[in-house]
Amino acid sequence: MIRKIFLFALLFLLFFSSQSVIPQDRIVTELQEGWKFAKGDIPGAYLPDFNDSGWQTVTVPHDWAIEGPFIRESDGNTGKLPWKGEGWYRLNLAIPAESTGKRIYLLFDGVMAFPSVYVNGEKAGGWDYGYNSFYIDITRLARPGKENLIAVHADTRPHDSRWYPGAGIYRKVRMITVNPLHVAIWGTYITTPVIKPHYADVRIATTVNNSEISDREITLKHIIRNQSGNKVAEKETKGRVPATGSRVIETTVTLQNPRRWDIIDPHLYSVETLILTGEKQVDSYMSDFGVRDIRFTPDNGFFLNDRRVQLKGVCLHHDLGALGTAVNRRALERQLEMMKEMGVNAIRSSHNTPAPELPELCDIMGLLLFDEVFDKYDAKADILDTTDFEKFAQRNIHNFIVRDRNHPSVFIWSVGNEIGDVQRNINNGFQRLHTMVNYVRKYDPTRPVTLVCDNESSASLRHFDYYDIHSWNYGRRYKLARQMEPNKSVIISESASTVSTRGFYELPLPEKKNDFTKSLQVSSYDLNSPEWAEIPDDDFMWQQEEPYVAGEFVWTGFDYLGEPTPYSSYWTRANGLSAYDDSRSSYFGIVDLAGIPKDRYYLYRSYWRQDNPTVHILPHWNWENMKGKPVPVFVYTNGDCAELFLNGRSLGVKCKNPKSENSVERFRIMWRDVIWEPGELKAVAFKEGRQTGEAMVRTSGKPVTLQLTPDRSVIRADGSDLSFILVEATDKDGNICPLADNKFEIRISGAGIFAGTDNGNPRELTSFRSSTYPLFNGKAVVIVKSTKSKGEITVELISEGLKPARTKIITQ
Numbered sequence: 001m002i003r004k005i006f007l008f009a010l011l012f013l014l015f016f017s018s019q020s021v022i023p024q025d026r027i028v029t030e031l032q033e034g035w036k037f038a039k040g041d042i043p044g045a046y047l048p049d050f051n052d053s054g055w056q057t058v059t060v061p062h063d064w065a066i067e068g069p070f071i072r073e074s075d076g077n078t079g080k081l082p083w084k085g086e087g088w089y090r091l092n093l094a095i096p097a098e099s100t101g102k103r104i105y106l107l108f109d110g111v112m113a114f115p116s117v118y119v120n121g122e123k124a125g126g127w128d129y130g131y132n133s134f135y136i137d138i139t140r141l142a143r144p145g146k147e148n149l150i151a152v153h154a155d156t157r158p159h160d161s162r163w164y165p166g167a168g169i170y171r172k173v174r175m176i177t178v179n180p181l182h183v184a185i186w187g188t189y190i191t192t193p194v195i196k197p198h199y200a201d202v203r204i205a206t207t208v209n210n211s212e213i214s215d216r217e218i219t220l221k222h223i224i225r226n227q228s229g230n231k232v233a234e235k236e237t238k239g240r241v242p243a244t245g246s247r248v249i250e251t252t253v254t255l256q257n258p259r260r261w262d263i264i265d266p267h268l269y270s271v272e273t274l275i276l277t278g279e280k281q282v283d284s285y286m287s288d289f290g291v292r293d294i295r296f297t298p299d300n301g302f303f304l305n306d307r308r309v310q311l312k313g314v315c316l317h318h319d320l321g322a323l324g325t326a327v328n329r330r331a332l333e334r335q336l337e338m339m340k341e342m343g344v345n346a347i348r349s350s351h352n353t354p355a356p357e358l359p360e361l362c363d364i365m366g367l368l369l370f371d372e373v374f375d376k377y378d379a380k381a382d383i384l385d386t387t388d389f390e391k392f393a394q395r396n397i398h399n400f401i402v403r404d405r406n407h408p409s410v411f412i413w414s415v416g417n418e419i420g421d422v423q424r425n426i427n428n429g430f431q432r433l434h435t436m437v438n439y440v441r442k443y444d445p446t447r448p449v450t451l452v453c454d455n456e457s458s459a460s461l462r463h464f465d466y467y468d469i470h471s472w473n474y475g476r477r478y479k480l481a482r483q484m485e486p487n488k489s490v491i492i493s494e495s496a497s498t499v500s501t502r503g504f505y506e507l508p509l510p511e512k513k514n515d516f517t518k519s520l521q522v523s524s525y526d527l528n529s530p531e532w533a534e535i536p537d538d539d540f541m542w543q544q545e546e547p548y549v550a551g552e553f554v555w556t557g558f559d560y561l562g563e564p565t566p567y568s569s570y571w572t573r574a575n576g577l578s579a580y581d582d583s584r585s586s587y588f589g590i591v592d593l594a595g596i597p598k599d600r601y602y603l604y605r606s607y608w609r610q611d612n613p614t615v616h617i618l619p620h621w622n623w624e625n626m627k628g629k630p631v632p633v634f635v636y637t638n639g640d641c642a643e644l645f646l647n648g649r650s651l652g653v654k655c656k657n658p659k660s661e662n663s664v665e666r667f668r669i670m671w672r673d674v675i676w677e678p679g680e681l682k683a684v685a686f687k688e689g690r691q692t693g694e695a696m697v698r699t700s701g702k703p704v705t706l707q708l709t710p711d712r713s714v715i716r717a718d719g720s721d722l723s724f725i726l727v728e729a730t731d732k733d734g735n736i737c738p739l740a741d742n743k744f745e746i747r748i749s750g751a752g753i754f755a756g757t758d759n760g761n762p763r764e765l766t767s768f769r770s771s772t773y774p775l776f777n778g779k780a781v782v783i784v785k786s787t788k789s790k791g792e793i794t795v796e797l798i799s800e801g802l803k804p805a806r807t808k809i810i811t812q
Contacts, residue, residue, distance in 0.1 A: 007514070012545055025283045027177045031150070031637045032719075035060050036090045037168070045088040046118035046151040046377050048274075049756060050091050059719075060089070064168040066324025068280050070438045070765040076568050076582030077563035079164030080765070085114075086155040097145030098310070099177050103211055105185060106144045107135040109171030109356055111152065111380055112325070113159040118151040129382045129396050130159060131318070131352035132373075133171075135185045139211075160379035160607035163317060163586075164561035166325025180211040181218065183273055183285035184246060186402045190271060190289040191446055192258075200258040200291045201232070205250040206273055210241040220249050221274040227267050260305050261290025261408040263345045266366035266617075268408070288363065290408025296448060296469060296489035301550035302411075304368075311551020312608045313346035313370065314339055314590065315494060318354065319559035321593045322768035324785060327355045330722045334711065336361055338591060339557050342601055343608025348493065351375035351417040351452075353400050362409035369407065370493070370553060372414035372452070373400045377422065377432055389561040390435060397439035412469060413440050413449045414493075422451070423458035433466050452493045456480055464488065469550075474533050476542055478549075492543075493551035497533030499565060500524045501585035501739055502598040502760045503777025505619040509632060509672075517713045518575065522587050524599045524618065525634065527664075530565055536600065539665035540607055544666075554604070559589030564762055585763040592760030594781040595724060602636040607667055614638050615685040615693040620738035622699055623676045630673040639685035642669045647679040653686075701731035703740045705806035706797050708782075716810035717790045722755060725795060725807060727780040740778040744799040746771045747782060751811045752793030755785040786811045 036055040044050050050084035065083040095104070106117065106124070113130030116123060119141035124394070127134040155569045156167045176185070184207040194201040202224065211215050217240050224233040232255060239249040240350055259267040259466045268288050275283040295303045302309055320331040332355070336347070346369035349358060362369045373396070374381040383392060397415075404410055415436040416422065419715045422429035433451060440449045448468035456472075459481035464470060470485070472478035473494035482490055506523040514531045522528050529535055536554070543549050564583035565571075572581045585593050590600050600618030616636040623631055641655035651674060657665045664670070674681075685692050707728045715721040729740035747755045756768045759776035766773055773780060784793055793809040 006098075006396070008495045025179055025281060026182070026285065029175045029177075031060065031091060031093070031173045031175055034091055035062070035169075037062065037064065037087060039064060039085055039087045042088050045090065046123075046153070047121045048149045048664070055090070058089075060139060060169045060173055061171050061326040061328070062089075062168050063166045063170045063324035063326040065166065066322075066326070067769045068247070068767040070584060072765060072766070073579050075579065076564045076584050077163070077562055078161055080582070080584040081164060081561070083165060083167040084156055086153065086157060087168055089152040089154070091150040092149045093150055093175070095142055095144045095146070095148050099142070099144040100138075101180070102144075103137065103178050103180060103182065103209075104139050105135050105176040105178075106135055106150070107133070107174045107176055107185060108169070109173070109327070109489065111154050111169050111171070112156055112166050112351070114155045115169075116153045118149075118153075120149055125530055128387070128392065129353075130156075130165065132396050132399050133353070133356065134399060135176075148544070158379060158384060159382055161562070162375065162380065163563045164319055165461075166319065170325045171327045179282045181216055181241065181275055182209055182279065183207065183275065183503045184209050187285060187410050188271065188273060188287040188406065189402075190287060190406050192289075192291050194292060195258065195260075195293050198257055200255045202253045202255050202271075202289070203250065204253065204271060204273070205248050207246055207248050207371065208239070208241050208275065209246045210243060212243060214243050216241050216277060219276040220251070222251065222253055223274070223277060223696060224253060225272070225273040226268050227269070232269070235707070255291065261292040261363075261364040262305055263309065263368065266290070266364060268363055289406050290363065292408050294411050294447070296550065298487045298489055300549060301489060304411075309345065309551075311368065311553070312343055313348055313368070313551060313553035314344050314557030315348040315350040315553050315555050316557050317350060318352060319561045321558070321561075321595060322758040324419050324783075327357060328356050328720060328722060329361070330715075330720070332357055333361055333365075334595065334722075334724060335369060335558055336365055338595070338597070340365060340367065341592070342605045344557070346370060346551065346553065346641065347557075348372060348414075350494075350556075356403065359404050359407040359409055363407050367409055368411045369398075369409040370412050370414060370491075370573060371410045372417065373397065373403055374416045376419050377416060381398060388790045393432075393435050393439055397436060398443060401440060401443035411447065412491075413444070413447055414452055414471065415440060415449060416469075417452040418454040418473065419451070420455060421460075423453055423455045423463055425461055425463070430463060433463060437466050443514040447542070450491070450493075453477070453481075459484060473555075482548075490548060490551050491550050492539060492552040494555045495534070495539040496529065496536050497534045497565075497588055498526055498529045498535050498600060500526055500528065500598055500600060501587060502592040502596055503620070503779070505629070507626075514566070516571065518577075520567050520581065520583065521564070525632065526600050526603060535663070535668045536603055540667055541663040554590065556588045557592070558584070558591045558595070559586045559593040559760070559762065561585050561593070562680040563588075567762070583796045584765065585762045587762055593646055593762070594758035594760040594779075596726070596760050596779055596781065599634075599636070603667065606636045606638045611695040613685070615642070615683060615695040615696055617681065617683045617695045619697075621676075621678070621681050622738055623680075626676040629676060631676045633671045633681065634675045635669040635683045635685070635695075637669065637683070637685040637692070639687040642683045642685045644671055644674070644679075645682040645684070647677065698735045700735040700737045701733070703729035703737040703742060703802055704732050705730055705803040706799060708795065708797065708805045708807040710807055710809060713808070714810045714812060715784050715786050716751065717751065717788055719786060719788045721786045721811075723784045723793075723809045725782045725784065727775065727782060727797060727805075729775055729778050736778055738778045740775050742799045742802060743772055743774045744780075746782055746796045747796045747798065748793065750793045751789045751791035752784045752809060755783040757782045784809060
């Protein structure tokens with residue numbers, strides 16, 4: 001029997017791209033390779049005998065629009081990419097004969113948008129919200145022992161968006177094969193209602209499905225293991241599951257001396273849930289959870305494990321830059337690593353149900369998650385004129401909450417963002433809000449729920465009576481809500497919205513925050529924001545003065561495709577320009593779209609990470625047209641003071657002013673009139689009189705070579721791991737050339753493939769898949785993906801007039 005099971009597992013490894021096998025009673029197979037794709041209205045594409053030989057072969061997750069081409073004359077708000085349309089996916093899938101008599105599910109993490117799923121020519125089901133996960137029982141239509149056709153139709157035409165949403169099967173697809181008696185999809189609900197220093201009660205509610213025609217008596221066995229894999233608790237309970245039905249069986253397991261999940265020690269436990277009938281095991285299901293306590297207080301903010309934690313958060317959109325919206329775990333992990341290094345301890349999934357990889361990584365990495373399900377209650381959430389709102393809310397909130405509720409990183413649920421008619425109670429806005437909030441509380445009463453608001457005067461209507469926490473965007477708009485209901489905590493759910501272009505500096509400095517020029521780039525002195533927003537220093541100051549504020553979520557951690565404020569259609573038309581002049585990606589990010597930090601990154605790091613010295617100087621020092629003229633110099637440091645040197649001459653010591661009502665004077669050290677001359681500019685920082693570090697910039701000569709720096713030189717040979725290679729132009733002395741715009745050609749050989757490239761320029765319209773790409777302000781990033789072959793990847797960049805550059809990546 002064991003040999004048969006082993007051979008059965010090997011058969012699946014041959015048939016499918018990747019899978020995880022949880023004993024023989026539950027097989028989970030990721031359907032990654034072998035898909036065929038074509039765009040358009042294609043009659044008969046769901047039929048088994050349809051000829052798809054001329055279709056494109058793709059790997060899922062797949063974003064059909066990210067390769068472009070960019071459409072210059074189209075709206076920059078959604079990224080100038082061809083995401084509107086319909087497309088078909090087909091997969092020929094061999095299901096082993098051993099699956100006869102079992103239940104077979106397809107689990108989709110997300111399909112943009114309005115997916116319809118067909119199996120062997122018959123419609124199996126679909127879904128109506130492109131950002132949500134869903135599953136379909138295909139047992140009736142599947143043919144074990146034969147080849148099966150899975151066809152998926154996606155249609156983004158009814159979908160509306162304020163940013164680039166992507167298109168197609170952009171998240172994972174898995175086939176789950178189980179016995180008729182099994183734990184349901186997302187079938188465990190794990191809470192810790194009692195937490196003491198010496199024990200914790202772990203309550204496990206398990207939904208067990210029974211597709212047999214008779215009731216079944218079962219034993220449910222839970223085995224809890226710590227992060228090292230050691231068994232720390234175990235318990236059995238019995239129950240009866242009705243025929244062709246399901247039952248929730250609840251039990252409490254006591255865990256001795258629990259190690260708490262925390263942002264400084266993200267310890268995870270696992271529960272293995274076994275279903276036994278007599279002595280026979282018929283299912284095994286794994287769940288992760290954490291033991292942690294969260295609470296909000298009206299006057300002192302947020303507490304994690306009885307310790308006040310100021311939320312230092314960022315909002316993240318769901319695209320991954322040059323990779324588009326096709327989810328890649330390593331790409332998302334890299335974003336989170338960069339945010340943690342900056343000092344971030346919390347993420348907001350703005351404004352949609354995230355890919356399941358996000359809460360998984362937040363659990364592992366010790367990041368709190370503000371889990372948000374919708375933007376607006378309209379076509380941006382795929383709610384159309386024909387949608388039954390009540391039923392839509394029930395099924396989508398169910399999947400959203402039930403999928404994510406075991407994650408200890410999730411500390412609050414959000415049912416929407418800046419919904420004007422809901423805040424104003426137009427078109428039964430409060431009734432719709434009440435519907436959403438009630439369903440959240442039905443499926444998880446253990447966490448607070450909120451609505452993210454932006455219309456300050458609407459607080460007079462008391463929509464906050466329907467939810468738990470005041471969440472407000474920008475400009476201290478929470479003031480009225482706080483005055484009217486002081487017994488609720490406050491979160492700045494979007495802060496700053498400062499805009500800048502990485503490596504771009506423009507003089508003179510802006511007199512007003514919303515002074516923008518026809519350069520169509522935004523100066524990286526970090527003094528610009530839209531009229532309705534602010535600069536980072538303002539939010540720092542407000543939180544210093546109002547300790548009841550639990551923290552902030554900066555808009556945004558990374559630039560993202562679409563929403564190119566200020567250079568969107570509104571600004572360009574108002575200033576005599578056309579759609580051709582719209583940018584294609586945002587300026588809001590602390591990090592640019594390619595994943596290269598802007599200056600602002602170090603401003604946040606200097607305030608949020610007092611544990612680690614930060615010294616950063618700006619701007620670059622290549623200002624040949626400013627000889628003899630003043631150039632402002634800013635230093636971002638967590639020191640108190642800094643001394644500035646130009647070519648070895650001291651330009652004096654300056655210090656922050658913690659009492660200033662001008663926020664930039666509290667958090668930046670500034671020399672506004674340094675007379676430019678070529679050479680070396682150096683800042684030395686001090687804290688309490690002791691030197692903590694230094695930073696310098698030098699005037700560079702002409703570029704002579706390219707410098708390649710991989711973020712990782714060893715990656716997994718799994719067909720999906722990535723290495724992000726920073727490309728920089730340097731002069732003969734190794735100095736970075738901050739204005740270089742040289743084009744380069746990418747050549748990749750060996751055990752990897754080219755995945756994309758970007759340079760962080762919000763106006764760049766070269767395809768992310770082009771093998772020839774320009775530097776922007778001296779830098780770019782090339783992304784390389786592994787194959788399933790172990791070995792070496794050789795990456796070589798060729799640029800006319802420059803020495804070629806080469807690096808190697810090991811895959812293992």
